[in-house]
Amino acid sequence: MxxxxxxxxxxxxxxxxxxxxxxxxxxxxxxxxxxxxxxxxxxxxxxxxxxxxxxxxxxxxxxxxxxxxxxxxxxxxxxxxxxxxxxxxILDHTLDYLRLNPLIQKATPVLLELRRNVRERVDLSLFDGQRVVYTARMQSKRETFYATLVGHSVPTFSSSGGWAILARLPQDEARDIIEASDRTPFTPRTLTDTDAIMEQIQLTQQRGYSIAVEQILLGEVALGVAINAPNGRPLGAIHVAGSLAEWTPEEFANRVAPLALEAARAINHS
Incomplete structure (x- = not known):
């Protein structure tokens, strides 16, 4: 592929x-x-x-x-x-899934408000083992064709939302998902070593959010926050993505993290 x-x-x-x-x-x-x-x-x-x-x-x-x-x-x-x-x-079934999924129903108004506040791309992904699948995509001023498609997926091991999800899993389970993944890098900065990825997951646990720099796309910084089931099991994640031409990772986290965390809390409590 x-x-x-x-x-x-x-x-x-x-x-x-x-x-x-x-x-x-x-x-x-x-x-x-x-x-x-x-x-x-x-x-x-x-x-x-x-x-x-x-x-x-x-x-x-x-x-x-x-x-x-x-x-x-x-x-x-x-x-x-x-x-x-x-x-x-095929699109009839896509519509059925999107309109009947309770998480997407609850998350959509919250994500729209988050998009208005951050003025950057906001995505909702659902957890599917070694990948996360985008089910809502709210675009910013810089997009490619693939970044607009619902149903598009990225690896759990290398995405901001994937790191946020893995941080909510038992360590052994997170490690198993990483080691079972095809870790072909997307960019020269994509982390492929299991221990290096686990370090990012531990940092995510400490902060409550992940920061992924050029893991999927060169020039992109992305922040991820997990969305959980009532039992604490991760269902998916919010991703917010910006450009390194406009933000340092630290500035991006300082601006976006409080808003993304509040959005995740609102979805989780609903």
């Missing part, structure tokens, strides 16, 4: 032996979802053979599944007839 997309490992889940043996588990549905998951790391339309290879099914099965999903609007033919793309019906 190209790091140019700034995307963490996708959420593909391959079938386990336990799932295959489960009498209630429907393999045909799982294969259809694997076909849809074939597009997760694609940067262009996919041919039928490419879909079959990425989904781990034979070409005949891929052909039947693609035909069915295409007839239902979940896969479409590229306008230039170069292959297949996800269909518009």
């Amino acid at each position: 190209s790091r140019n997309t700034l995307r963490a490992e996708s959420g593909v889940r391959y079938l386990s032996d336990e799932q295959r043996a489960d009498p209630l588990f429907t393999n045909s549905i799982a294969r259809a979802l694997q076909v849809l998951a074939a597009f997760h790391q694609a940067d262009r339309p996919l041919s039928l053979s490419e879909i079959a290879s990425r989904a781990g099914v034979d070409r005949s099965a891929a052909q039947r599944i693609v035909h069915t999903l295409r007839s239902l609007g979940y896969i479409a033919r590229d306008a230039d007839d170069r292959g297949f793309l996800p269909g518009i019906r």
